[in-house]
Amino acid sequence: MFEDYIYLDNASMTRLDERVFEKMKPYFFDTYALPTSESGYSMGVEAKEVLEKSRENIAKILGAESSEFIFTSGFTESSNIALKGVVGALKRKGSHIILSKIEDYSVLNTAKALEKEGFKVTYLDVDNTGRVDPEVLKDSITSKTILVSIQHANQEIGTIQNIKAIGELCQEKEVIFHTDATHSFKRIPLDVKKIPVDLITMSAHTIHGPSGIGGLYIRKGTPLKKWMDGGFQEFNRRAGLENIPGAVGFAKAAHLVTVEENQALKKMRDHLMDRILSEVPQSILNGHKTNRTPQNVNITFEFVEGESITLHLDMRGFAVSTGSACFSRSLDPSHVILGIGGDHERAHGSVRFTLSRFTTMDDVNRAADAVASVVENLRKISPLG
Amino acid sequence: MFEDYIYLDNASMTRLDERVFEKMKPYFFDTYALPTSESGYSMGVEAKEVLEKSRENIAKILGAESSEFIFTSGFTESSNIALKGVVGALKRKGSHIILSKIEDYSVLNTAKALEKEGFKVTYLDVDNTGRVDPEVLKDSITSKTILVSIQHANQEIGTIQNIKAIGELCQEKEVIFHTDATHSFKRIPLDVKKIPVDLITMSAHTIHGPSGIGGLYIRKGTPLKKWMDGGFQEFNRRAGLENIPGAVGFAKAAHLVTVEENQALKKMRDHLMDRILSEVPQSILNGHKTNRTPQNVNITFEFVEGESITLHLDMRGFAVSTGSACFSRSLDPSHVILGIGGDHERAHGSVRFTLSRFTTMDDVNRAADAVASVVENLRKISPLG
Numbered sequence: 203m204f205e206d207y208i209y210l211d212n213a214s215m216t217r218l219d220e221r222v223f224e225k226m227k228p229y230f231f232d233t234y235a236l237p238t239s240e241s242g243y244s245m246g247v248e249a250k251e252v253l254e255k256s257r258e259n260i261a262k263i264l265g266a267e268s269s270e271f272i273f274t275s276g277f278t279e280s281s282n283i284a285l286k287g288v289v290g291a292l293k294r295k296g297s298h299i300i301l302s303k304i305e306d307y308s309v310l311n312t313a314k315a316l317e318k319e320g321f322k323v324t325y326l327d328v329d330n331t332g333r334v335d336p337e338v339l340k341d342s343i344t345s346k347t348i349l350v351s352i353q354h355a356n357q358e359i360g361t362i363q364n365i366k367a368i369g370e371l372c373q374e375k376e377v378i379f380h381t382d383a384t385h386s387f388k389r390i391p392l393d394v395k396k397i398p399v400d401l402i403t404m405s406a407h408t409i410h411g412p413s414g415i416g417g418l419y420i421r422k423g424t425p426l427k428k429w430m431d432g433g434f435q436e437f438n439r440r441a442g443l444e445n446i447p448g449a450v451g452f453a454k455a456a457h458l459v460t461v462e463e464n465q466a467l468k469k470m471r472d473h474l475m476d477r478i479l480s481e482v483p484q485s486i487l488n489g490h491k492t493n494r495t496p497q498n499v500n501i502t503f504e505f506v507e508g509e510s511i512t513l514h515l516d517m518r519g520f521a522v523s524t525g526s527a528c529f530s531r532s533l534d535p536s537h538v539i540l541g542i543g544g545d546h547e548r549a550h551g552s553v554r555f556t557l558s559r560f561t562t563m564d565d566v567n568r569a570a571d572a573v574a575s576v577v578e579n580l581r582k583i584s585p586l587g
Numbered sequence: 588m589f590e591d592y593i594y595l596d597n598a599s600m601t602r603l604d605e606r607v608f609e610k611m612k613p614y615f616f617d618t619y620a621l622p623t624s625e626s627g628y629s630m631g632v633e634a635k636e637v638l639e640k641s642r643e644n645i646a647k648i649l650g651a652e653s654s655e656f657i658f659t660s661g662f663t664e665s666s667n668i669a670l671k672g673v674v675g676a677l678k679r680k681g682s683h684i685i686l687s688k689i690e691d692y693s694v695l696n697t698a699k700a701l702e703k704e705g706f707k708v709t710y711l712d713v714d715n716t717g718r719v720d721p722e723v724l725k726d727s728i729t730s731k732t733i734l735v736s737i738q739h740a741n742q743e744i745g746t747i748q749n750i751k752a753i754g755e756l757c758q759e760k761e762v763i764f765h766t767d768a769t770h771s772f773k774r775i776p777l778d779v780k781k782i783p784v785d786l787i788t789m790s791a792h793t794i795h796g797p798s799g800i801g802g803l804y805i806r807k808g809t810p811l812k813k814w815m816d817g818g819f820q821e822f823n824r825r826a827g828l829e830n831i832p833g834a835v836g837f838a839k840a841a842h843l844v845t846v847e848e849n850q851a852l853k854k855m856r857d858h859l860m861d862r863i864l865s866e867v868p869q870s871i872l873n874g875h876k877t878n879r880t881p882q883n884v885n886i887t888f889e890f891v892e893g894e895s896i897t898l899h900l901d902m903r904g905f906a907v908s909t910g911s912a913c914f915s916r917s918l919d920p921s922h923v924i925l926g927i928g929g930d931h932e933r934a935h936g937s938v939r940f941t942l943s944r945f946t947t948m949d950d951v952n953r954a955a956d957a958v959a960s961v962v963e964n965l966r967k968i969s970p971l972g
Contacts, residue, residue, distance in 0.1 A: 207629070207630065209630075211621075211631075212621060213621055213630065213631070216621060217616065218615040218616060220616075223615060223616075230603040230608060230797070231602065231603060231605075231608075236596075236597060236598055236601060244592070244901055244906075245592065245594075245598065245906065246596075246598070246906070275660030275661075275664065275799060275827065275830075276660075276827050276828055276830075277828075278815060278816075278817040278818065278826045278827035278828070279660065279664075279815060279827060281817070282815055282816060282817070282826075306817075307817045307818045307819075307826065308816070308817035308818070308826065308827075309817075311816045311817050311818075311826065312816040312817065314816075315813070315816045407828060412615070412832075413828065413829075413830040413831060413832060413833065414660060414799040414800060414830035414832075414833050415799065428700070430663060430664060430667055431663075431667060431693070431696045431697040431699070431700045432663040432666070432667070432691075432692045432693035432694075432696050432697065433663065433692045433693070433696075434692075441663045441667075441692065441693065441696065442660065442661050442663035442664060442693075443661055443662075443663070443792060443798065444798075445661075445798040445799035446798060447797075447798060448798065448799050516629055521629075521630065521631070
């Protein structure tokens with residue numbers, strides 16, 4: 203039904219890779235046991251082994267120990283565990299949390315929930331490309347600060363934060379540092395031996411892995427109150443039956459992302475940006491020209507509603523998104539575009555293109571043609587012009 | 588590798604039904620979009636539609652409205668949302684929670700975590716078949732009681748609680764009632780129009796559905812603080828990207844369980860119980876003879892370690908479990924067997940058999956033969972005899 207359709211929405215990343223699927227398949231039907239202790243029966247032991255092998259493979263990518271990585275149901279849960287776990291463990295020490303203004307909802311709304319419980323939250327301004335200035339962060343840290351949560355890369359505009367400087371600052375000030383790497387994991391290198399980050403949120407759904415599985419890196423010694431209570435799984439840090447096919451799929455998906463793929467994405471990204479910005483008048487790049495994730499392009503078309511562009515591109519066989527597609531209230535202006543100094547019009551006229559393993563240069567060129575034509579037509583009839 | 592092996596462990600239920608898998612498959616590869624609002628693009632709309640159809644089908648089974656059912660990552664998360672959500676919403680009204688002593692860890696340890704935060708928890712005794720006496724519950728409810736959480740059926744011994752009487756009592760006393768129906772959903776009828784239960788925990792993994800997906804019924808009007816913060820998914824009650832293949836798989840799995848299947852399970856259950864209890868000396872049934880889930884048999888073999896039986900049956904090609912297999916600390920005595928008045932020896936000698944769609948009467952007979960032989964051999968060498 204959707205065969206000729208071109209996905210340049212986040213769904214492009216959500217599409218499961220066939221090789222991931224093939225790797226998961228035996229764990230649906232053949233080795234479907236619950237991982238048991240070593241005294242358990244054979245298939246349970248095999249399930250446990252494959253779970254631990256998957257964990258080890260993901261931990262290795264981060265330069266971490268296996269025991270520092272837990273599987274979760276996705277990035278939302280990972281960020282809930284990180285933020286609520288740290289404040290649960292450190293609430294006697296302090297009650298101040300710092301984040302950037304442009305965090306994803308999983309971090310932003312978790313912090314807002316904590317604010318209602320009495321924690322003080324500082325939402326740091328970002329510059330017009332979306333970057334937090336480490337000097338501004340430095341001035342915000344007080345003796346009451348217990349947690350800094352600043353994303354690795356942005357969900358809408360792809361801007362990459364200087365998490366090395368941020369991490370070193372947090373380390374110096376003895377504050378726990380969490381970063382949401384949902385949109386950067388395997389796209390931008392992150393080695394915990396080189397970058398002093400304490401907690402990292404990750405997800406399989408952004409790298410052609412399965413839905414419903416994510417992960418959290420927890421540096422050894424990080425104070426963290428258990429959030430999901432129940433059984434003693436995941437080193438007693440996250441209760442819940444292990445999702446073996448999910449874990450296997452996540453590890454395989456992570457393995458399949460290569461440096462070459464990221465280079466190819468960057469090339470397509472730059473080509474799409476260049477074509478649109480040069481061919482469509484009054485188009486503005488959101489985010490930074492080079493300091494952005496390889497898969498992200500975000501452009502505002504002045505005097506046109508992003509919703510209209512989305513709809514017209516859909517009719518022409520292209521999926522793109524406007525605002526944040528992570529939730530279903532897309533008529534609110536994007537807090538990210540507002541955060542980088544855009545007004546409501548700029549936010550409403552923004553369109554995000556997400557490239558993936560399945561995107562070709564031909565797709566990109568066809569999309570650029572369609573965008574130019576759609577925007578031109580819409581402007582002719584636009585009451586905003 | 589495990590072809591000739593017979594699974595009478597919980598893994599038997601965890602094995603995905605091929606028909607569930609076939610139903611899920613298109614949502615991995617073809618309709619993999621994120622569900623968007625109605626203004627989104629075509630595939631997103633289709634994803635949203637299939638999510639809502641899956642929700643509606645599961646809600647219908649309970650006699651509920653679609654808006655009363657949310658998808659979660661599994662039973663552990665569902666019970667965390669239920670317990671923590673209710674106390675979060677009602678903590679000004681009271682601080683007392685009541686549960687049975689034999690709840691699963693997802694409820695038991697969540698309550699223990701709440702106890703550490705200052706809530707008072709009453710752990711109700713059960714009779715020697717595992718049942719809570721509604722009169723005892725009645726006497727435990729005080730003006731400070733805000734929540735009663737009593738399971739529908741037990742995870743280890745299959746005992747079914749009188750949730751109708753319990754629900755009516757809670758309704759009369761104006762106390763929220765949560766039931767963990769992980770092991771009874773689709774095995775024992777539960778209609779929310781007839782039974783006044785406010786919250787029901789469910790899981791796909793006990794009915795040949797996929798791992799990593801569960802659900803929570805929330806009766807309209809039930810006070811519930813949001814627990815997983817982030818986006819506005821699931822009627823703004825549970826943040827996190829929707830797991831479309833999981834939701835589709837859960838609905839299909841629920842659809843596939845039939846009355847006939849449950850009758851066939853009961854027949855095999857009774858046959859297995861009868862054979863073992865009559866053929867193996869000093870074997871004691873744990874739980875109730877008839878008032879138990881169709882898939883559960885739990886027997887203690889005196890003077891033998893359950894761990895030894897498990898190991899020897901594994902070598903003969905049968906998977907069974909001892910204690911609670913939901914977590915990896917199986918050397919602790921089962922709190923369920925202790926709860927029904929058993930001592931440590933009885934708990935350590937207990938073996939649980941779980942029957943499933945893939946179990947045959949021939950499997951049951953072969954298992955009964957093997958159990959009789961293994962127990963006899965072990966007793967010959969047992970230091971406990």
